[in-house]
Amino acid sequence: MSIQEESVRDTSVRSGGPQEPTPGLIPLTDPSGEASGGALQDLVVLDLTRILSGPFATMTLADLGADVIKIEQPGQGDDTRQWGPPFQGEEAAYFLSVNRNKRSLAVDLKSAEGLAAVRQLALKADVLVENFRPGTAARLGLGYEDLSTENPGLVYASISGYGQTGPDAARAGYDAIAQARSGIMSVTGEAGGPPVRVGVSSADLVAGMWATIGILAALHEKKRTGRGQWVDISLLDGSVSWLTYVSSGYFASGETPQRYGSAHPTIAPYQAFATADGFVMVAVGNDGLWRRLTTALNREELAVDERFASNPSRVAHRNILIPLLEEIMLTRRTDEWVQALDLAGVPVGPIQTVDQALIDPQVIARGMVAELEHPTVGALKMVGCPVRLTRTPASIRTAPPLLGQHTDDILSGLGFSTNRIASLREAGAVQ
Template structure:
């Protein structure tokens, strides 16, 4: 069965997280991803462990499935020629070199257009290809801090906190994927490729959504609310008899039902709490009342009661509970793949569910240079030439 992108070839010169996230998604959708590393210079995430399985990094495995891996020395003229041949046969190139590096290699977008006018070139950098920061190196942590995200993340009296996952890398990877898909669709109409310029900082600034928009239009700096919500109350964690749960009341009708369930109907008639706007003002008076009632039952008891009344709620799961949750299992969010050196590896499933061209994992995260000879053979290199390139440390 053809997959959604089965006719698309992607040359992946990216490493670490943001670029590999993008190309893994494209690979999940069926694109032929050719991941390029140096003969001696590997993707850094190959060396990031623990956690690992037999010295193979699980960080690397997390974002490099559905790819073929080759080695090419970009410091050699012959290596650049291999890349140029791949560009001529590719639809997309994804890279995350510092701004200006591709141009110094003779592989800037203007060069690529000459080789292949339909190529879509996606660059992922810390700060983009324009602006005063364009030459600076950028990392996820910096983008979380410089975007203002950390200033609104954390408890009211605590320090600014970064997210526990690489949000800037993830968002940049997702925006890169979206931009590539948009460019592919545009190419269907124009016959031309284009350059996609994605930055970690831009991606995190865009993530501010209502908080950023609110500040832009009022000038009022946001407050850190921890696990509470700036505009919805009650929308936070509550302690039960045994453990904490989340209750996320999104409108006044849900609040009225919650008041009935906790035997406090009078709260829904109190002028301080009748509407979402007033509950924000008087949250400090309301939350302790609700908390006192929630302490009367266990987490499971409350979750059953609340769910039966269609009040959004849920447990605060640890990962062992996440990966045994019947919903997570039903949605196939755990996938197993055979790896050539360590046996069965469990990977996260894709959230993309397509009815006609389903997402599958066809390839294990590749070993370093695993498919070099295969790919070069497809380019027309014979065995003798490949052996010569090895001896000359081009591959």
């Protein structure tokens, strides 16, 4: 149900790894030998979002095949187009990271004609995603109640800081504030140190993921009823949902969870250790793994020490156990420990920097680094889509769009004449 078919199948996508088909990035074929489309190829998604949470959700839908039309302000576009350095050519790396596989329609929502065009798109769309402050879309005539009257099958997703209800619904939302209020920051950081923000914008990203899940659930329900519904996602809700076992521990004990750095509050040893040349993460999740670790360390006596024989006792005596292990781990290099613990069957991994992670052989083999051609940047590398479907794989088909790159195509698909589009552009309503 693409509003207008476009040459989006030209995909100069190259896997960052071996030149063999990689599920999820290189289109697979069905038993008939025909290239299979994405799982969501019949969906039109109107994207009224900007920054990170919404664009991450709509990019995921686009990777899965949806026709995503991104609405941007003429002359400016998504705020993240200016979020640099770093830039690649004239494009901000931040914008490029979450806007592939989309078409850009640059239209001024303050213009009556521009707003009317967007509303026309909304009445044809299967999904609309917005991350305005609550009430803003409704004031523009693009709220759920208004649009669903004429498009009852519309799945409408709103992402906001605090949701559409509650005493703080009208407040602006920011990732760092959601991390702070949700309790996530309170359990992040070294013991005895200050609370720390997660190194990526976790509140934004988890909200985008929950929005995607909510949209897919609503689309599934629509098959039974023919009716869409409103998906209400907040940054704060999403971050609170991540508390899972941390919150259960509090409910069970009444004790406020603390910071443990890289360690785990209820498992030991389960943390990072410094080595002779770096850091390694060791995850001993049960007593059998503990015995394997002591053998690999040539310290079998620790396995039968009553202070360390069971996980509860190791947790209770972690202040004694961890310094012992820290001293041992400093005696060998990271690669030596990884090899030794792997051989012993103990879960282990090097703590890699971002540049190291992006050339990790497993990351490359899974197609999680892709490369495609951008019209002004040239060769553009980006992180791939982690969803693996055997018949309808996710794919990276087109580069993040230039501002207004598809304005004419999209408006033509709505029935706008060339003269009318030119008139709108001359008036500044579109770009």
